[in-house]
Amino acid sequence: MEDNQKTITKVLLAVFCAAGLIVYMNITSDQHSVLAATHDVVINEVLFDPNGTDTGLEWIELYNPVCSTISLLGYSITASSGDYYVFGDVSIAPRDYLVLHWNADGSDSESELFTGTVVVDSNMGNSSGYVTLYSDSVRNETTIVDYVAYGSSSQPWISHAIGAGIWISDLYIPIGVSGQSLGLFQDGIDANVGSDWLVFDTPTEGSPNNVLVTPTPCVQATPTMVPTVLPTPVVSPTPTVIPTPTVTPTLVPTPTPQPLSVKLTVPSSTLFETNTPFSVEIAHGVNQESYRVKIEASFDAHVWYKATTLGKDDKFYAWNSSWDNFPSITTDRLGGAVVNGSFKIKSGDIPGNYVLRAKVKRVTDDVVITSFQETVVVSEPIPSVLTPSPSRTPDLQDQVNVLPDDQSGHTVSLRTLDTIAQLSEVTHGDVVTLSGSVVSKQGVLGTGFMYIDDGTDGILLSVPNGYTFSCDLGRVVLVTGEYKTRYGEDMLRVINADDLLCTDQIIHRVSREIESGSIGKSDEGQLVSIYGIVSETSGDVFTIDNGGSDVQVVIKESTGIDKPKMRVGYYVWAVGVVSQYNGTYRILPRFQEDVQVSSVPFSRVLGSMVLPKTAIVPIEQGWWVSLLGLGTLLMYLAALLEQVNAKRQH
Structure with missing residues (x-):
């Protein structure tokens, strides 16, 4: 009897467990379907720790799980502290992928984007990190679209994700090793639970994460066929057939259509922030077809955001602005057209040879054609007569020399300052001479840049393009340059190599x-x-x-x-x-x-x-450091000798 009761108890427990498992599976299934439906674009796969060097090889894959095209215009994404990438006029087709290469340079396409290495200048975390996608450049709980934390739950922006109900407190995705990626088990299905994600030994960049799972195809509505009622034909008498003489046709060869071409014409030189004319010619296009035109510029033929184009409302628009803001052009009956406009090269970078190209987008679709590249020499709008003599030494008295106006109407002055702190009294655009000790040599914190400090303040120096200035730490530098800003930071832009002098004086600055x-x-x-x-x-x-x-x-x-x-x-x-x-x-x-x-x-x-x-x-480096270490060692040896003597006495 007792054995039967035990058997019955075991059976009941098994039934209850099975029922609980079925309920849990139904809940989980419903949770997947409901939560997944609330997402539009999802973070589908991330490679944050590639084999070897990380820079230029990290990427984030976004996926559109719905049956309509999604525009990412204005969306922003962050995956490393202080770095935010804002999407331009780019879209993801239904059930398609978009790969964003993080802290990497390259040419954008419909399926791949590159953040560049200026707007984004740091890599994703290897041991832990996050990726956060927002629908706006304003980042809060109402604009967050998707989120993933890996390696640790203590990640930035997690409060936004929890507040928006798309992430769970203390949740993070375990990571693998270098070369492996993290991705959703099924493309676009993200219920915000750890089991949604897998570690992939072989990353699936821009392709399905699971080839065994086929997404439900998008159903297109079938148009209703309306029958056409034809009138009853009237029978006419059969006409007499007159034989037609045989004519041998002359074969005319069909001309091979030539591809659409775009030609950019620009001056050979210009100045920073100066209206510069351009001409774009389109040939072999379609009759009466409309296009939008913009100019892009690069210093290294990799990052193309250096130019702005005059467009709508007589304003200059950056490369990533909406295409609707740029000037339009319509082809004639022969498929050709010419548009004339203006562009500017943005200030904040070093003078030199810049590469320009024109991009032309067809209004009716996403077809974009790029012209051949043209080279333009870009210079500062400061007269070369400002070059000082490098042999002079810093003057303790402030000197002001009034120079001709620059193109903005600002009266430029040349001043010799006693201290770097006196730059607070100088107007941006003026040329100054000052001195300071090297605290960061050229190239350590960026190509073409170095820092000096005189004890009252410090300043960033921009070395002339292509010039290597060799001056050791602590050496006092005499410099003449234009007082400017670069991404908000004050700096001196050195125009000529002769404006930099490394003296024999050495003053090491203490932090x-x-x-x-x-x-x-x-x-x-x-x-x-x-x-x-x-x-x-x-x-x-x-x-x-x-x-x-x-x-x-x-x-x-x-x-x-x-x-x-x-x-x-x-x-x-x-x-x-x-x-x-x-x-x-x-x-x-x-x-x-x-x-x-x-x-x-x-x-x-x-x-x-x-x-x-x-x-x-x-x-602070000094002889007393060695003395302190020697004293500590002697005290330790004395204590050991005292212990030995005490044991001998016992």
Whole structure:
């Protein structure tokens, strides 16, 4: 009897378990179908840690799971701290893919886009990270479209995703190893649970994630056929057939149609931010067909955002503006047309040879034709008579020489300053002479750029195109250049190589410690140091909480720094130059030793930060560091001898 009761109990338990499993499967299935239906564009696959070098090889795959074309115009996406890419006039066809290459240069197409390496200048995180897609450049809970966190749930923007109901608190997708990607098990099906995602040994860039699963085909409505009523034919008498003489036809060969061609004509030279004429000629087109025309420019034939084109409402529009803003052109009955317009080369970059091209888009579809490239020499609108003599030394008295007006009507002056801090009294566009010690050599924090600091302030220097200025750290530099801004950061643009002089004087600058609070305009260009706790880390970017604010640190690839392993909550000491990028201030380390990390707090000894159970990390180099280490060693040996003597006495 007792055995029967046990058997009955086991059967009932099995039934209940099976019923529970069926209910769970139904709920899960419903959850997949409902949540997936709420998405339009989805983040379908991500390669954040390719084999070898990451830069230029990372990508994000977006997928359109619906049966209508989706425009991404105005959408924005972020996958590394401080980097935001805004989509131009681009669309994804139904059940199609769009691959966005992160921190990479290349030529855009209908299926592939490249963020470039200026707007996006850091890589995605390898051990952990995120990808966030918004429907607007304003990023909040109402504009977030899709989100994925991998490796860790402590990721930026996760609060937006949770608030919008498209992500679950503490959820993250486990990662694989280098060369593997993360992707949805089935294209476009994202119920925001971990089981939606898989690690792919072989990434499926721009193609289905699962070839065994075929998406439901899009159903197109079949038009209703309306029968045409034909009148009853009237029978006519049969006419007499008159034989027609046989005519041998003359065979006329059918001409081979020539492809549509676009020819761009521009002047051989121009100035930054100056209206410059262009002419675009279309040949072999279709009769009475309309096109839109824009001009693109590049310094290296890879990144094409350097030009603006005069368009609607007499305004200049950037390369990624809507096609509707650009001038239109309509072909004649022979398929040809000519349009004349104006463009500008945007300021903020070095003078030199720029490559220009015209892009022509057919209004009726997405066909885009690109012209052959033309080379234009672009110069600064500052007269060359401003060149000073490199042999002079800094004058302690401020000198002002009034020079001819530039093209904007601004009266240009040449001034010799006592300190870099006096730049706050100078107008952008003026030419100044000043001096300071090298704190970052040319090329360390960017090709053609270096930093100097005189103890009162620091400044970014732009070296002439193609010129290598060799000057060691601590050497005092005498420089003459135009006071300008680059992405919001103040700088001196050196016009001629003779305007840079590396003197024999050496003054090593010591970093100024940011004890608490944020960094801003007053710190720009200066060599600083900061100590605090890691509050965020992703790729080559991390954020330090120094007790008053979060300060961003960006490790640029040109430095060759191998970012130390860290996680949120670790302690870090960083030294670097304060730089600004479009309103965001960050610290740029220069050398490997500029970043020190520990899982436990540092201690401070005579102005040095000491890693627990490790060696001393000097802030100021000096003989006393060696003396301190020798003293510590002697104290340790004395303690050992005392212990030995005590044992002998016992």
